[in-house]
Amino acid sequence: MKSSYKEKIARRLTLVTALLVMFVFGIIYLVVNFTVVETIDQELEIESNKHVGQIFLANGEIKFMHKDEWQEKEHQEIQLNPIFIEIVDLEGNSMDKSPNLGTNRLLFHPNWNSKEGAWTINIGGQEVRQKQMLLKHEGKPEGYMLLATSFEDARELLDNLRNILLILYPGILISLFLTMRYLAGKSIQPIQKIISKTNQITQSNLNERVPVLDQEDEIGQLTRSINELLNRLEQSMIREKQFTSDASHELRTPLSVMRGTLEVLIRKPRTSEEYVKKIQTALESIDRMSAMIDQLLALARVERSGESMKDEVEIMSFVEEVAVQIEKETGREVRFHTEESIPVFVQVSEKSLQMILNNLIQNAIKYSDGPIDLEIQVENGKPLIFVKDQGHGIGEESIKKIFDPFYRDPSALEKLIPGTGLGLAIVKKLAQESGIEISVSSELGSGSAFRLGF
Template sequence: MRTAYKERIARRLTWVTALIILIVFVLIYLVASFTVVRNIDYELQLETDKHKDQIFLVNGEIRFLHMDEWEEMEHSQIQLNPIFIEIVDLEGKSKDRSPNLRENHLSFSPEKSLKNEAWTQKIGASEVRTRQIPLYNAGKHEGYLLLAKSFDDTRELLDNLRNVLLVFYPMILISLYLTMRYLAGKSIEPIQEIIEKTNQITQKNLNERVPEPELEDEIGQLTRSINDLLGRLEQAMKREKQFTSDASHELRTPLSVLRGTLEVLIRKPRTSGEYEQKIQTALGTIDRMSAMIDQLLALARVENAKNLVREELELITFLEEKADQISSEQKRKITFQSQVSLPIYITTNEKSLEMILDNLLHNAIKYSPEDSDIFLRVGKSGAFPYIEVADSGSGIAEAHLEQIFDPFFREKEALDQGIPGTGLGLAIVKKLAQESQIKLSVVSKKDVGSTFRLDFPSQS
């Protein structure tokens, strides 16, 4: 059974507060009990101090010091809460007791007198607080003086306090739970509004956003995070639609060329030279389609790749060999330059880095005049290794610098000049760089050239 979030909040807060209130109530009861018992013990101490030097046991007989004054003092006091007194010998046999004890006796406990402490005992149906002190005569221990004071009123007070706390405790918990539930419901109202709004947003209206509150609190942060997520989803959907549209367009064009070429071939008999020319055209179209499909598959593999295996790679040797390889394959001079003399070791995926460099170097060759220089540089900026691929070709217009990494984007000038390409190479480079945690940047000036830079994380 699912429980509403406001219910869970209310229960948790109520349980925590219930524990705190329980601790407070227990402390109140213990403090009250300690205070009233201490006051009674203090009064017993005063009575003990008053009587201990006035009563003696001499050879088992009770003697009073200044008997007349003692009786006069006792009879002159109005005792709303009387003191019970009993005198016993060393064996605990009663020698005398106050009339208010009637047939009852106070509890005799010699060890209590040694600890100088009071205790609670029952006398008939009543409860009293008792204290006991030894009686001496000429330094000789003759017996004990037992004094007690009624504990009934104190017990009634403590019981009433306990009952009040026990009655109020569940009432407070119920009120607290209802209050917490109401406040929790009011607190999550903005979240419910966010839920209702996000449930209304579908693929058809991804441009809509959740209204953002004015307060800079957690709800505001949640709303902005959801809106940022919707923005990213909207952009991803747009890129996907654009990618699908561009891919279908790019594939449709060579297919149309291939179909047109074949239709021309079957209209009437041709000479062997014409057949050869048309077949060459068809093969060229198929090659371009194959290259595009290979690039699309490569881009899909990059987007689906997870946890690329990274190994240690010595960068200078790797780049020098790559420059020689591309120079040999493309019949173009690529100048390798190292800005450091010591080896540079990085941890990366070698195949990903190789694909990045292949695309960047092929682009540099493709968009540069045959007699221009192409440079492959390596160096370190502090603890951060970097690679640069620089050319002195046609360059990129500043307005297009952000678009060149989008799939199928190609400048109109390149299309007009008939420079071959699919517009997927730099998209693959960007994806691979992101997967390998490499920072990719470009500096370019029209008709001057471009420099693509790869900055690696610190290897220390």
């Protein structure tokens, strides 16, 4: 069974917190343990320093500076933090011990000394903390004094602390998980609203948008990104519908002409001249449809190909060659000029640039009678190519639409200038894919200038 994102967030946060709490509890236990042991060891150190100056060995005999010290209550009984003392010789044989030890003995080890601190041992079923001191007489080692104190209360304290921490730990984890789960549910509520709203948006209501929350956090950014995606989808659908409608309309016109021409031919016998004329009309319609289909396929290939592979192109010689080639093919004057004295290199797809220039120049030839000018400039380190004609120009309203598929200037339609309205749409798409900025400036009666910026 798949768990929800809320459960995953709660589990992950609880796991991280569990590790942190475990670490903190471990630190608390170690600090308390160290503090308790250190306190007991300090008490042992104080006691040993007090007794080491009062008890000493001389020629194998125990000497007391204050015999009554041995009779203190803490050495007689085993309650109230008793102090256990035992005197042993260098071989560890017991020479004397405090009465509270009874029949028990402290642990002796010949290699231990006071510098190694104290250690925990069990005597008579009781846990004690023991320290071992070397006894000297006139600088000569005579034996050892073993001191110990009860560790029972400290052990009970540490065990209680451990048990409390072990009991608290699962309770804290359960509380944390429930709290995290609740907070995670609250945190993802905006996402659930986004999901609910996006599920309601279909192709029929692409104009609807996800409500944007008044916040600059990740949820707000996600909402804006989704709305921007919906904007792009809506515009794409609008363009697709318009494109389909325009393509159907443009193809329907030559088909209607062909059908009407053929219907006229079969109504009654015609002279050979009439047949030739009508067939030529039909062929012109076929040529128009073929040209339109070729342009549509070219536009579809551009949209499908994505970003083109870029080459390093020296545009001065490249543009000059294009001008010479088109001048030979069309017989129209195509002039190239530039004031730049050194080669100008750009990163661009050579095939795309070739198609862009061909379409722009062919367009200029179609809509003007004079020479076509190709000019290269460099402004602020930015290479520019201008394609200029001396035609009748483009109206202000048409400039905004000339790159739309199937759009044609009304003046061109009035003058019956042939065309499909796809050439500049292909140029625009190729320029976008190649990273070229394209713009146009024009005035009626003064010609047009298309500007390509790299």
